[in-house]
Amino acid sequence: MFFSRFSRSLKGFAALIIAAGVIVFFVCRIIVDSLIKAVERYLDGVCGGQNPEAAGIAGDILNDVESRLVPAVTGTILLTTFLLILVGGYLFYLKNRIRKSQNTLKSAVDAANIITITLDRSGTILDFNKHAQRLFQDIGTERPDSFISLLSLKDAEKLNKRMDRRAATELNPHFELRLKAGEGYRHLYCSVEPAGPEIGRESYELIAVDITDRAQKEIQLKESHAELRSVYEKLVASEDALKAQLDELTRQKLKLQESEARYELVIDAAQIGILDWDAVEKKARYSDKWYEIFGFDKGDPTVDLNTWRSYVPPEEAEELHRMMEKHFEQKTSYMECEFRYNKKGLKWIRAVGKSLWDQDGNLIRVAWAYTDITAKKETEEKINKLAYTDLLTGLPNKISLAERFTRELENRHMSMALLLIDLDDFKLVNETYGHLTGDRILIEVAERLRQIIGENMFLARLGGDEFAILIWDFDSEHSLAHLAQEIEEKVDGFIGINDANISLSTSIGITRFPQDAQSFDGLFKNAEMAMYKAKDKKCKYMFYHRELNDAVVERLNLINCLKGALEGDEFIVHYQPQFDTRSKRIVALEALLRWENRYLGRVPPSRFIPVAEETGLIIPIGEFVLRSALAFLKKLRERGHDQLIMSVNISIIQLMQKDFTGLVLDLLQEYRIPSCFLELEITESIMLESVAAAQENILLLREAGVKIALDDFGTGYSSLNYLMHLPINTIKIDKSFIDHIGQARESGLLVSAIMTIGRKLGLTTVAEGVEFQEQMDYLMRRKCDRVQGFLVSRPLPESDVEMLLEQKKASGEKSGGKL
Structure with missing residues (x-):
């Protein structure tokens, strides 16, 4: 586009270029002729015309000058002239463009009401446009000498900083200035740029837009914001102040009886049921919400003050009437009550009322506000139900x-x-x-x-x-x-x-x-x-x-002492041997826990084991017994008694622990004892009640090779089905059956039957509490596998067990001793 415009501009002075070229050609011709003649005169002077050879050389030089130099000089001058004319033409074009741009810019400035003022560094006005002139007239001055004088000190400093080139680079190039205009100000949105060099001294061009209207609107907006903030602060006043204002508004509302339109608006806008009773005219007005709450069609002509009360239970209607009478006698400042209402289903309603009297104390108006509080009552009932x-x-x-x-x-x-x-x-x-x-x-x-x-x-x-x-x-x-x-x-x-x-x-x-x-x-x-x-x-x-009080105190003391028994090393494990009735050798030891407290003395297991189970202390106590028994068994095995079985009583609480099997297997590995030499005893009654819970640990222990014995067999709800399905190895006949052997025929038959069943199922039978030789003879005749009791040995401490085993060993027995 630029070149097309440029070519069109050249058409106007194309003739000028051609004419200039012809003139330059003739000028060049004259210059060249003069040059040739000068050369000829010089050569004639040098050669003198007497030497033909020199004359020929001079002729050749002249020919060369005429054929080479003349065209070169002529071309150079023509080219230079052409370029000068071309540059001059382009400059002429640019000047026209600049003039047009300036005119366009001036028109735009005029159209946009842009104010331009030329200032020197001190703020003196050098020049300004017509919009600036109009501004000066509006603020009451025709042509001020100094623009700074029209500004406040703060704005003057702002302008000076923008004209300081070093500081201006760090500031926002656009800023606001206020010009004094009578009692007010004119607001300008400005920018300052250095002016062109034609002014002749350091000057600046101030370009501004009058934003007075916008600034005034912003001021009004700020004032409105301040007013709104003031209103907000009033709204968040204290509760007492708000309540006082509300009471005052209520009184004012009741006093403005002539303002029916406003009163109707209040009634319609309220979200509660409103009943307004005019005691003078004997008329009542009901809001839409009132009809909804009380279950009447809007405008129902049958509705009056007595109609809706007929749906209130009699006792509550009487209480409501007494409260109203008391208020109408001005004994209360307002009325408030809750009552049930049953027209289209039972609901709870809360009523608040206030009356207005004239100067003589006559009732003139009553206003009631009704709220359906059924949901609230239902919630309270649910809370009450949760509480009771x-x-x-x-x-x-x-x-x-x-x-x-x-x-x-x-x-x-x-x-x-x-x-x-x-x-x-x-x-x-x-x-x-x-x-x-x-x-x-x-x-x-x-x-x-x-x-x-x-x-x-x-x-x-x-x-x-x-x-x-x-x-x-x-x-x-x-x-x-x-x-x-x-x-x-x-x-x-x-x-x-x-x-x-x-x-x-x-x-x-x-x-x-x-x-x-x-x-x-x-x-x-x-x-x-x-x-x-x-x-x-x-x-x-x-x-x-009353003696139970002492029992409770005793129980509490037992619990307190039991908590410190492990740390105080008050527990000791004794071992009661079990004898094989056929080989008459000691084949097993049952670990039995003993506790001796410095305050309580020796406490039998029947007293402290149930308490330990209830308090959860049985878990660490049981681990102590198991660890002590296996440590002792390891010691005995190292001394050559490597076929002994260690029997340990286990509480169902222990057996319920998920990590119990892992604990047992870890201890067996720690003491390097094969699992087949550990037998865990579980009572029959607990086993039958908790078989599902214990089953997993029992199966895992049996799979690992640990033996399971069913203790106190016959004292629980025995079931042959359980015996066939429980993974047990041994049944121990309870002492209560052994005690009556030889005294009651039924007990003997039952013991014999248990041993027969055990033998048929491949189980080892152990008789507990054998104290008399008659019992031993009976059991041996019935082929009971093992026996234990005071007849053969009491529970012994470790040292006595070692001594007993060493005595049997010294008598020549293997892995045990004979009876």
Whole structure:
């Protein structure tokens, strides 16, 4: 585009170029002719015209000058002239373009109302356009000498910094200035650039746009923002101030009775039901929400002050009427109540009302606000249910039980009793079958207990596996015992859940009011003591008596001492030999734990083992016994007694631990004892109740070669089916059967049958508690495999066992000694 415009511009002076070329040609011709003549004169002077040879050389030189020099000089001059003319033409073109651009820019500046002012470094005005002139006229001056004088000190400093070239590079090139205009200001949005050199001194071009309107709007916006902020601050005033304002607004609203339009707007906009009663005109106005709350069609002509009250229960309607009368007598500042309403379904309504009286004390207006609070009441009912009801079983909880005791006491039932029912080993059920199964069992137990509750009883679940029955107006202690037996018959036994037959049993503590305690807390504490005593004695129920307090203290002391027994090295393991009836050799040792405390003295295992199981201390104690027994067995093996079996009693609590099998195998490896020489004893009753839970660890131990013995066989709910499916190696006949051998024919037959069954199933039979030779003879005749008891040896400490074994070894026996 540029070259096309350039070529069009050259058409105007093409003739000038041609004419200039002709003139230059003739000028060059004259210059060349003059040059040739000068050369000729020079050569003539040199050669003198007398030497023909020199004359020929001079002629050749002239020819060369004319043929070469003349064209070269002529061409050079023509080219130079052409270039000068071309450059001159281009400069002429550029000047026209600049003039046009300046005109265009000036037009744009005029059209955009852009103010341009030329300043020197001191701020003196050198030049300005018509928009600047108009600005000066608007602010009351025709032509100010100094632009700085029109500015504030702050703005003058701002302008000076922009004209300082060193500082200007670090500042925003665009800035605002304010010019004084009477009592106000004119706002300019400016930029400053150095002016062109034609001015003759250092000067700057100030280009500005008048933004006074926009600035004023911003000021107004800031003022509006400040006003809004002030309103906001008022809105967040204190609660007391807001309440005072609300009361004042309410009074003002009631006073503005003539403003019907505003009042109607308030009624329609309210989200609560409004009833406005004009006591002078005897007219009532109802909002749409009021009709919705009370279940009437809008504009129903049958609606009046008495119609809707007919759906309120009589006792609550009377209370509502009394409250209104009291308020109308100006005895209260406002009315507030909650009542039930049943027109299209029961709902709860909250009403707040306020009245207006004239100067004489006459009622002129009443305003009511009604709110449907049914959802709130339902929520409160749910919260109340959560507080007083056991969610799992739906039974009342301990709080309800305590309140019912107080209520029955107020009803003068002076003879009451509390039965505390606890499910035995329920924690084990949860750990074995999971909490979901445990919950289903609790629900089933609750249902069974409901079936025996009479009109003079109150059943509650206290949490966990504990239930309670409060009974009043009973005949005697015999009736309480009968109730406990009925609970046992209903609850004890098996519950089938998820293809599992789970054995349940209960322990019940019974306490009476007022003989045993004067308060609910006292009753509960006593019932709990009686229940724990029933557990300890393995009886189903027990009445509280004052001696149980001593038992509770004793139990607490036992627990405290037991916690420090391991660290205090108070435990010691004794070993009772088991003899083979055929070889009459010692073939096994049973590890038996003994505890001697400096305060309690020697404590029998029957006292501390159940407590250790309940508190969880049986886990570290059991590990101590197992580790001690294997360490002793290693010592005996190193002395040549390498065929002895070590039998260790294991609690079901230990067997339930997931890492129990790993612990046993690690200890066997640590002491380098083959697994076949370790026998773990588990009681039959616990085994049958917890077979599913123990099965996994037992199978893993049997797969590793560890022997399993079923202790106290015959004392639980024995089942041949269990014997066939449990992975056991040994059955131990309980001492209670051995004691009656020779005295009761039935006991002898039962022992004989157990040994026969064991032999048929390939199991080793061990008789415990053999104390008389008659018992030994009977067992030997019936081919019992092993026996142990005081007849052959008491439990011995390690040193005595070593001595006994060494004596047998010295007599020539292998791996043991004869009887």
